Amino acid sequence: QEKLDMSTYPVESIRNFSIIAHVDHGKSTLADRLLEITGTISKTDRNKQVLDKLQVERERGITVKAQSASLFYNHEGINYLLNLIDTPGHVDFSYEVSRSLSACQGVILVVDANEGIQAQTVANFYLAFEAQLSIIPVINKIDLKNADPERVEKQIEKLFDIPRDECIRISAKQGTNVDKVLQKVIEKIPPPQCNTADPLKALVFDSTFDHYRGVVANIALFGGEIAKGHKIVSAHTKKRYEVNEVGILTPNEQPTHKLYAGQVGYLIAGMKEVAEAQIGDTLFLYKQPVEPLPGFKSVKPMVFAGMYPIDQTEYNNLKSALERLTLNDSSVTVHRDSSLALGAGWRLGFLGLLHMEVFNQRLEQEYNMSVILTAPTVPYKAVLSSAKLIKEYGKDQITIINPAQFPDKLSVSEYLEPTVLGTIVTPHEYIGKIITLCQDRRAVQKDMLYIDENRVMLKYLFPLNEIVVDFYDALKSLSSGYASFDYEDAGYQSADLIKMDILLNGNPVEELATVIHSDKAYAAGKLLCERLKETIPRQLFEIAIQAAIGKKIIARETLKAYRKNVVAKCYGGDITRRMKLLKRQAEGKRLMRKIGNVEVPRDAFIRVLKRETDK
Amino acid sequence: WPYCRKRCSYCNFNTYVVPAVDEAAVRACLVREAQTLLRLSQVHSVSSIFFGGGTPSLASPGTVAAVLEAVAAAAHLPAGAEVTLEANPSSTSTSRLAGFRAAGINRLSIGVQSLDDAELRMLGREHTAAEAGKAVEAARGLFPGRTSIDLLFGLPGQSRDAWSQRLEAALGLCDDHISLYQLTLERGTALAAQVRGGALPAPPQDLLADMYQTGRTVLVATGFRQYEVSNFARKGALSTHNLSYWRADEYIGVGPGAHGRFVPRGEGGCSREARVQTLEPVAWMREVQSQGHGTRSRMVLSSLEQLEELLSLGLRTDEGITHERWRHFSPQLSLQAVFGVPGEARALQQQGWLVLDSGGLRCTWAGLAVLDSLLPDLLWQLQR
Numbered sequence: 001q002e003k004l005d006m007s008t009y010p011v012e013s014i015r016n017f018s019i020i021a022h023v024d025h026g027k028s029t030l031a032d033r034l035l036e037i038t039g040t041i042s043k044t045d046r047n048k049q050v051l052d053k054l055q056v057e058r059e060r061g062i063t064v065k066a067q068s069a070s071l072f073y074n075h076e077g078i079n080y081l082l083n084l085i086d087t088p089g090h091v092d093f094s095y096e097v098s099r100s101l102s103a104c105q106g107v108i109l110v111v112d113a114n115e116g117i118q119a120q121t122v123a124n125f126y127l128a129f130e131a132q133l134s135i136i137p138v139i140n141k142i143d144l145k146n147a148d149p150e151r152v153e154k155q156i157e158k159l160f161d162i163p164r165d166e167c168i169r170i171s172a173k174q175g176t177n178v179d180k181v182l183q184k185v186i187e188k189i190p191p192p193q194c195n196t197a198d199p200l201k202a203l204v205f206d207s208t209f210d211h212y213r214g215v216v217a218n219i220a221l222f223g224g225e226i227a228k229g230h231k232i233v234s235a236h237t238k239k240r241y242e243v244n245e246v247g248i249l250t251p252n253e254q255p256t257h258k259l260y261a262g263q264v265g266y267l268i269a270g271m272k273e274v275a276e277a278q279i280g281d282t283l284f285l286y287k288q289p290v291e292p293l294p295g296f297k298s299v300k301p302m303v304f305a306g307m308y309p310i311d312q313t314e315y316n317n318l319k320s321a322l323e324r325l326t327l328n329d330s331s332v333t334v335h336r337d338s339s340l341a342l343g344a345g346w347r348l349g350f351l352g353l354l355h356m357e358v359f360n361q362r363l364e365q366e367y368n369m370s371v372i373l374t375a376p377t378v379p380y381k382a383v384l385s386s387a388k389l390i391k392e393y394g395k396d397q398i399t400i401i402n403p404a405q406f407p408d409k410l411s412v413s414e415y416l417e418p419t420v421l422g423t424i425v426t427p428h429e430y431i432g433k434i435i436t437l438c439q440d441r442r443a444v445q446k447d448m449l450y451i452d453e454n455r456v457m458l459k460y461l462f463p464l465n466e467i468v469v470d471f472y473d474a475l476k477s478l479s480s481g482y483a484s485f486d487y488e489d490a491g492y493q494s495a496d497l498i499k500m501d502i503l504l505n506g507n508p509v510e511e512l513a514t515v516i517h518s519d520k521a522y523a524a525g526k527l528l529c530e531r532l533k534e535t536i537p538r539q540l541f542e543i544a545i546q547a548a549i550g551k552k553i554i555a556r557e558t559l560k561a562y563r564k565n566v567v568a569k570c571y572g573g574d575i576t577r578r579m580k581l582l583k584r585q586a587e588g589k590r591l592m593r594k595i596g597n598v599e600v601p602r603d604a605f606i607r608v609l610k611r612e613t614d615k
Numbered sequence: 616w617p618y619c620r621k622r623c624s625y626c627n628f629n630t631y632v633v634p635a636v637d638e639a640a641v642r643a644c645l646v647r648e649a650q651t652l653l654r655l656s657q658v659h660s661v662s663s664i665f666f667g668g669g670t671p672s673l674a675s676p677g678t679v680a681a682v683l684e685a686v687a688a689a690a691h692l693p694a695g696a697e698v699t700l701e702a703n704p705s706s707t708s709t710s711r712l713a714g715f716r717a718a719g720i721n722r723l724s725i726g727v728q729s730l731d732d733a734e735l736r737m738l739g740r741e742h743t744a745a746e747a748g749k750a751v752e753a754a755r756g757l758f759p760g761r762t763s764i765d766l767l768f769g770l771p772g773q774s775r776d777a778w779s780q781r782l783e784a785a786l787g788l789c790d791d792h793i794s795l796y797q798l799t800l801e802r803g804t805a806l807a808a809q810v811r812g813g814a815l816p817a818p819p820q821d822l823l824a825d826m827y828q829t830g831r832t833v834l835v836a837t838g839f840r841q842y843e844v845s846n847f848a849r850k851g852a853l854s855t856h857n858l859s860y861w862r863a864d865e866y867i868g869v870g871p872g873a874h875g876r877f878v879p880r881g882e883g884g885c886s887r888e889a890r891v892q893t894l895e896p897v898a899w900m901r902e903v904q905s906q907g908h909g910t911r912s913r914m915v916l917s918s919l920e921q922l923e924e925l926l927s928l929g930l931r932t933d934e935g936i937t938h939e940r941w942r943h944f945s946p947q948l949s950l951q952a953v954f955g956v957p958g959e960a961r962a963l964q965q966q967g968w969l970v971l972d973s974g975g976l977r978c979t980w981a982g983l984a985v986l987d988s989l990l991p992d993l994l995w996q997l998q999r
Binding site for chain 2: 539540560562563564565566567568569570571572573575576578579582583585586588589590
């Protein structure tokens with residue numbers, strides 16, 4: 001493959017930009033159109049979400065991983081290099097978004113002409129604003145019947161202080177006015193302020209794993225130049241590498257001789273794991289260290305779930321599937337864990353519930369693995385007061401990831417729970433119901449303001465665990481889908497936490513134990529007991545299903561014993577059928593878990609723990 | 616005899632309602648298949664014969680006679696062998712029954728099902744309670760001590776009291792054998808659809824358990840012996856034919872959808888096979904005419920499979936499985952060796968559901984009612 005010469009694009013001809021928007025407002029479609037107009041891809045009907053390469057992304061219509069593409073565009077006689085950095089739109093991935101933005105000098109802010117400003121429009125705007133990027137407002141989907149661009153322009157002016165006449169009205173689907181967007185990008189977004197004469201300073205804003213070539217890191221150069229043979233160092237890991245290949249993405253990999261300051265592309269340098277090229281990291285030349293780019297954060301998981309193979313014989317298969325899947329997703333944290341009940345497994349940390357669902361779906365689709373997922377938990381903390389435990393852990397504050405580790409009240413001076421600051425944008429007719437929902441989730445209102453005649457923005461401080469399971473679905477359902485939600489980490493607060501056990505005939509069921517706020521214990525315990533009653537089959541004796549806090553029982557259901565269970569007729573014709581059924585049941589016995597003397601089917605726990613909406 | 620005049624609302628058997636039956640053709644095929652299979656099995660002596668269906672009492676006595684003749688010609692049919700005919704009250708006039716007796720029938724099983732007209736209508740039966748009573752009387756006259764009646768309990772909407780009344784009425788007119796069946800709502804039947812759709816209530820589990828207990832207790836108190844999950848007899852009037860199923864004897868199934876368990880020695884076979892005849896009558900007849908028999912499937916049963924059947928069926932009887940009977944199928948591994956060691960069977964014994972002693976392995980009175988909860992454990996233990 002011929003290598004491109006990137007030296008023909010001086011810094012003044014470069015524009016680095018991103019497209020930001022709320023979910024489904026048309027980010028990826030606009031990206032498709034821009035790729036077409038600049039001839040980067042040929043114009044066909046089949047260009048849909050071109051930059052979304054993962055199956056799960058295409059199915060769900062979301063962008064999970066950031067991608068980038070370099071576009072070449074001639075405008076008024078000058079050849080410009082436009083680097084488009086596509087970003088994940090979902091709230092779980094705001095860190096990735098912020099790192100991608102740090103490689104840009106401007107953004108295209110896309111707003112749906114009917115829906116108007118939504119929670120992530122706001123969140124992403126602030127990210128761009130704080131990064132001091134130029135913002136080009138674009139109102140999309142003007143071709144649809146309910147489009148009201150004028151109303152949206154007013155919202156933009158009021159909320160973001162951007163003059164109405166700067167908005168460009170487009171239809172990304174039909175291509176209307178998309179060329180004006182490109183022109184605005186060139187005119188309004190400044191070129192990068194950097195110098196090829198400076199020492200190399202490259203930002204890693206994403207990375208993927210290729211089986212043949214190793215880690216492919218997406219980089220943006222803030223200074224200097226980089227080429228094959230250069231020796232580089234990672235500011236975070238301090239490891240040294242030799243560059244094998246550099247190039248740009250169009251959106252497929254296109255090797256080049258060099259990459260210069262202000263340009264965006266990829267790099268392959270013999271890294272074996274994506275953990276070696278973490279998002280936000282800085283790369284520099286060996287012996288020429290630079291000040292690392294600000295804003296690098298080690299990944300912080302928000303939701304934890306236990307993951308176990310359905311059968312211990314599948315352990316190794318699951319282990320390699322997890323290893324391969326996390327090769328390409330360094331934001332999943334993995335710790336080995338084990339449960340008396342389920343055997344050896346892992347406790348995985350995700351950026352959010354969507355992240356967890358997507359991960360699970362990819363496990364099933366790409367690796368054909370079905371697993372047992374235990375209840376999602378959040379990282380609670382405990383401030384220890386027992387000298388013995390402090391010595392054991394080596395510190396006085398611990399993070400509780402597995403309910404089995406929950407330290408007793410007597411050994412603790414304070415329990416802490418993680419909180420988030422949530423932003424809800426809703427039409428005003430749903431305010432009452434939403435306020436009730438939030439209060440129900442132990443949230444405290446921090447702000448409420450009208451963003452236009454119809455829409456209200458509410459800010460609430462939520463305990464994280466109250467929103468990780470089904471808050472989003474509940475919000476959507478009581479607002480007929482109109483309310484939107486976004487959140488950011490807001491530190492820890494004191495909480496009255498307890499550990500709730502589930503008992504079957506007095507024996508605890510480990511995988512159903514949860515750490516929960518004492519206000520919510522009764523309701524959760526009752527629900528779990530009821531669900532268990534429906535999923536455990538009747539047996540020859542009565543089964544007491546109880547929820548307990550320590551020794552105190554807080555909820556109970558009783559599953560009565562079988563008094564008759566024998567088929568009425570069994571003559572010639574029935575016998576074969578009977579035997580088949582009986583043998584299947586005998587097989588099923590092998591897969592049963594025995595808790596004390598109670599036989600529980602393996603999938604009973606999954607069914608009980610699954611969210612209501614998933615049933 | 617796979618034909619009925621109409622399909623009852625709860626029935627999912629292999630039976631057909633047709634405007635006209637070519638009885639001569641069917642008769643010829645039954646005879647032919649009986650001959651072929653008897654030859655194939657090389658059985659010396661036939662201990663019992665059962666005419667089932669469908670509604671066998673709709674066939675003519677001549678057909679019964681023809682089949683019996685064919686059997687007697689192909690093997691030894693002892694004079695006292697039990698020959699049962701299943702009958703519907705609507706085709707059991709005294710004269711008809713006399714005809715059957717002359718043809719060779721010596722035992723009658725009448726599908727009474729219920730002695731309440733409203734219940735009979737819900738079940739889609741062709742007769743009234745009064746007609747059923749008359750039929751039983753006629754049968755007892757011709758087959759004294761050899762008449763059995765079928766009763767159903769657990770009908771949608773049936774109360775405990777209603778069931779007690781049915782039982783009492785039945786005891787008033789029955790002979791010495793009663794089959795008591797819990798109504799099972801089978802998928803695809805009209806009655807099941809009505810319950811699923813909510814037109815009729817589904818009987819709660821606990822009520823069914825109570826009714827069964829009442830039925831058993833009352834019958835035993837009246838002098839009946841519960842010799843199988845659903846079968847009761849007094850004065851020794853057990854059905855030897857049905858016992859042979861539960862003892863895993865050899866039996867030959869003749870006719871559409873009939874099941875058999877025998878060794879095809881005539882072909883040189885030496886293993887017990889599970890066999891089923893073609894279900895659909897027209898197809899079955901074609902096969903019998905061209906090949907002598909219409910066997911749709913045959914499968915050799917491994918020793919484990921045979922033992923599994925013996926276990927699952929034998930435990931349905933009050934006698935259970937004797938050590939001798941077990942030895943016949945498992946000369947190397949005794950009942951004691953499988954179930955007498957620490958394991959599931961031992962636990963079930965301790966809990967009072969099973970007994971393993973010099974008499975063999977059997978259920979206790981309580982265990983019989985929950986046999987299907989015991990079997991998976993026992994089968995697993997046997998497999999190991």
